[in-house]
Structures are given as structure tokens and as C-alpha cells.
Amino acid sequence: MNNSASISRVALKKITPDASAAMGSLHAAAVSAARNAKVEPELLELIRIRASQINGCAFCLDMHTKDARAAGETEQRVYALNAWRETPFFTARERAALALTEAVTLVHDGQVPDAVYAEAAEVFDETQIAALIWAATVINAYNRIAIATRMAPGNYQPTPKN
Numbered sequence: 001m002n003n004s005a006s007i008s009r010v011a012l013k014k015i016t017p018d019a020s021a022a023m024g025s026l027h028a029a030a031v032s033a034a035r036n037a038k039v040e041p042e043l044l045e046l047i048r049i050r051a052s053q054i055n056g057c058a059f060c061l062d063m064h065t066k067d068a069r070a071a072g073e074t075e076q077r078v079y080a081l082n083a084w085r086e087t088p089f090f091t092a093r094e095r096a097a098l099a100l101t102e103a104v105t106l107v108h109d110g111q112v113p114d115a116v117y118a119e120a121a122e123v124f125d126e127t128q129i130a131a132l133i134w135a136a137t138v139i140n141a142y143n144r145i146a147i148a149t150r151m152a153p154g155n156y157q158p159t160p161k162n
Helices: 017-036 041-055 058-070 075-086 092-105 114-123 126-148
Strands: none
Touching (some): 017 041, 041 058, 092 126
């Protein structure tokens, strides 16, 4: 596939600022729900990276791998995330969140299986599961926006931590 922009794509923030702002508010609410549920920010980055890998979103992969590394995530785990089931690098909690993320991302393949939900329920409470579902839903929406508008990866820089 050729990634060159053969035609100009719509600038969503410029053309639909209210919808773009609403998406930003949804993201902020999902982050707040995760924080209130005591879901680790590092886990949220793993969720964002994994969904973006599945969806093939180069822009979001660039952003969230950089954010994860800036937050202290190891290169080894970032590189192995696409094969998380075959590695010993992820905790049971992370594995449950990644399985749930994959099921939400690939919902067209057969919904979210009971076994995946049950695995998540063993290590997360209901408030945390809700936060994980919102995190996966929001990144999937952002993936679709970035892919549809061909947002170019490479220029994003994480906000420095004070």
C-alpha cells in the first residue's frame, strides 16, 4: 500500500471543531475514569499501543510508543507487545487487559468472549473493567480518525514530565 497522500484529506479539527472537542472530552473522561479506578497510566499506554498495532495506525503507534517510553516502559516490552502471549514480559493483569483490548478492537470477529471477560474480572474490579473498555474504545476511535485522515507519524514528541 502506498502511504503517500495522493489526495488532500479533511482536517477534522478545523472542519468539525465541536465534534473534535467532544472526542477530546471523551478521551479526558476515559483517562479520568481510569485514574479514579486506579488503572495504571502505563497499562493504558500498552492498551493504546496494542489496539493501534491491530488497526495499523502509524500515527497512534508513533505517539503511544513514545509516550510509553517517556513514562519508563522498556524497549523490550514495547517491541514484544505484538507477541505478548508468547513472552514472559507481561503480568497476569496486563495480559488480561491486552486480551480484553484485542477483543474490543476485533469485536467484529465474534464479540467479546465470556472467557476474555472472565479473565479480566479475575484481576480487575468492575470500575477498572469499565475504564479498560473505555480506553480501548477511545483509542479505536482515534485510530480510525488518524487512518481516515492520513495523519502523518514522526513529529509527535511526549510532553516533558516536570
